[in-house]
Amino acid sequence: MSDVQYKVAKTVREAASLMLAAKGKGRILAGGTDLLVQMKSGMVAPGVIIDVKKIPEMTTITETKGSFKIGAATPAAVIGEHKKLKKTWPGVVEAINLIGSTQVQGRASAGGNLCNASPAADSVPALVAAGAVVTIQGPKTRRQVPVEKFAAGPGKTTLKPGEIVVSLTLPARPRGAGDAYLRLIPRTEMDIAVVGCGVSLVMKGDTCVSARVGLGAVAPTVLLVEAAGKALTGSKLDDAALDAAANACSAACRPIDDKRGTIRYRTKIAGVLLRRATAIARDRANGISHQAH
Amino acid sequence: MAKIHVTTTINGAPTEFLCEPSQTLLDVLRDNLGLTGSKEGCGSGDCGACSVTIDGRLVCSCLVLAPEAEGAKVETIEGMAKGDKLHPLQKKFIEMAALQCGICTPGFLVASRALLERNNNPTETEIRFWLAGNLCRCTGYDKIIHAVLDVAAEMRETAK
Numbered sequence: 001m002s003d004v005q006y007k008v009a010k011t012v013r014e015a016a017s018l019m020l021a022a023k024g025k026g027r028i029l030a031g032g033t034d035l036l037v038q039m040k041s042g043m044v045a046p047g048v049i050i051d052v053k054k055i056p057e058m059t060t061i062t063e064t065k066g067s068f069k070i071g072a073a074t075p076a077a078v079i080g081e082h083k084k085l086k087k088t089w090p091g092v093v094e095a096i097n098l099i100g101s102t103q104v105q106g107r108a109s110a111g112g113n114l115c116n117a118s119p120a121a122d123s124v125p126a127l128v129a130a131g132a133v134v135t136i137q138g139p140k141t142r143r144q145v146p147v148e149k150f151a152a153g154p155g156k157t158t159l160k161p162g163e164i165v166v167s168l169t170l171p172a173r174p175r176g177a178g179d180a181y182l183r184l185i186p187r188t189e190m191d192i193a194v195v196g197c198g199v200s201l202v203m204k205g206d207t208c209v210s211a212r213v214g215l216g217a218v219a220p221t222v223l224l225v226e227a228a229g230k231a232l233t234g235s236k237l238d239d240a241a242l243d244a245a246a247n248a249c250s251a252a253c254r255p256i257d258d259k260r261g262t263i264r265y266r267t268k269i270a271g272v273l274l275r276r277a278t279a280i281a282r283d284r285a286n287g288i289s290h291q292a293h
Numbered sequence: 294m295a296k297i298h299v300t301t302t303i304n305g306a307p308t309e310f311l312c313e314p315s316q317t318l319l320d321v322l323r324d325n326l327g328l329t330g331s332k333e334g335c336g337s338g339d340c341g342a343c344s345v346t347i348d349g350r351l352v353c354s355c356l357v358l359a360p361e362a363e364g365a366k367v368e369t370i371e372g373m374a375k376g377d378k379l380h381p382l383q384k385k386f387i388e389m390a391a392l393q394c395g396i397c398t399p400g401f402l403v404a405s406r407a408l409l410e411r412n413n414n415p416t417e418t419e420i421r422f423w424l425a426g427n428l429c430r431c432t433g434y435d436k437i438i439h440a441v442l443d444v445a446a447e448m449r450e451t452a453k
Contacts, residue, residue, distance in 0.1 A: 006297060006314035006360045029358065036356045037337045039315065049314065051361065077350060101426020102404065103341055106350040107357070189425040190339075 005048045012137045012166050015052050020139045020162030022048040028164055029053075030073035031107030033100060034116045058111070058166060061085060066172030069135075072111025072165045077102075079110065089170055090284060091179030091198055091277075095126035098183065101190055111165045117151040120193045120217035124151075126181035127168060128214030128224050129198035135166045142166075148214070148224040176203040178284030180277040183216070184269050186260075193217045194261040197249070197273035203285040206236045213245070213274060218253040218266050225252045228274060237282055245278070246271030301362040303328070304372025312359040319343045319354040321362075322369060330370035330399045334428065341427035344400040345369045351407040353426075370399035373406065381444050382406055391440040393431035401427050405441045413448050415441070 009015035019026040025047030027035055038044045052058050058071040061082050068085050076096045079085065086093045099108050099122050113123045114134065124147065132147040139162040147168065152158050159165070179200040185191035196216030202209050211232035213225040227248035235241030255266040280290050296311040303326070312321050322328040322345070334340035336355050343354040346368045347361075354369075373380045382405050385391070392398045401424065408415060408423045415423070420441050421434075429437065 004313075004315040006358060008363075029361075032356050032358065032361075033338055036317070036358070040336060049358070051358075053361075075350070100338070101341065102407075102423050103344055103351055103353040103426045104338055104356075106347075106352040189422060 030109040033108040076105040095181035098122045124222040125214030125216040126198035129200040151221040178281040180280035195269045199277040199281045218255040249274045318357040321359040341400040344403040385440045391436040397429045
């Protein structure tokens with residue numbers, strides 16, 4: 001880890017300029033819980049480390065007309081302590097709060113989890129279900145992209161040279177909305193998802209009027225399963241609709257076989273988690289709260 | 294490569310140090326400042342032996358770059374006892390033998406204090422989840438959890 005420069009960016013534009021000037025050797029430092037591990041293991045050898053934690057826009061949570069904007073470098077612990085955000089998007093917040101230990105939560109960010117581009121990233125399926133939008137700053141201009149279009153493959157993003165992630169925006173919630181994220185791990189804490197499933201619903205009485213489903217760890221990137229959302233929308237979340245949505249989740253899976261789970265197992269579990277997460281999201285839409293642990 | 298000059302506060306004392314850009318806070322605490330209470334177990338944020346707080350937030354100092362400490366308030370295990378007077382958690386860990394080899398102990402103490410500062414009435418489950426990032430390879434977890442429960446009860450009694 002020698003010959004590295006450490007720079008503190010004061011503005012988003014400055015951070016983007018530094019990234020561009022680093023010519024591919026720049027790395028953004030938010031919480032560092034991925035970056036430092038990767039540097040120590042020799043996976044990456046940055047020329048310039050750009051600390052973005054002094055940029056207010058990247059480290060704060062703001063609400064405008066019911067829509068929340070989460071600065072990309074906001075620590076997970078800070079996100080978990082935001083009462084109104086947690087009440088509005090309990091699934092998104094519990095997904096972010098599943099990343100690592102208390103110590104990791106003190107530093108790790110949703111923007112970092114997204115940019116690390118792991119197919120098993122816990123926050124991403126919940127953000128996909130929520131319809132989150134990523135704000136990206138380039139050297140000259142800003143652009144926005146739906147969160148499900150951000151990753152290009154394991155460890156790879158669609159960011160262009162000099163681009164950095166600034167924030168994640170969650171849309172305003174209508175009445176009767178609820179979301180949930182569930183992951184399967186073989187233990188109770190501190191593990192990587194075998195499958196992760198985020199569900200976001202809007203209910204009108206007994207009927208689901210809108211649904212989005214995000215699936216993690218079953219493909220090279222986190223998936224938006226549109227067919228599952230469609231199967232739930234317009235239904236009373238009865239067995240037939242849940243079967244159709246679970247089947248759509250399983251059909252969308254293109255997983256790998258590894259020590260965490262086989263292709264067959266992951267494909268089956270995707271449907272199981274869809275049912276369970278939908279039940280929690282529906283309860284929340286109906287005002288029944290669920291605790292994470 | 295030029296070294297970076299960092300001005301920070303460690304355990305209440307204004308502190309300055311020079312570091313390499315890629316040096317971790319843990320390395321500076323141990324090697325530059327002689328504060329060897331924080332331990333390096335894994336070096337990858339899994340074991341919690343290097344736990345410190347930065348501006349009140351519990352973190353692994355092995356995953357913090359030393360230059361990031363600029364302007365921050367860092368609390369380490371060395372700041373826990375006031376002179377000869379041990380913190381209630383330190384006393385209780387000794388009393389209940391909540392340690393064996395002791396390598397994980399500074400991390401557990403710093404992490405437990407951070408919990409009790411936020412929540413003086415945690416359930417056993419809450420303590421276990423909070424401390425899930427602190428590994429004890431002697432597996433003395435039960436005694437540690439019970440020590441924290443006991444201290445919390447004493448703190449509530451004192452606060453009455």
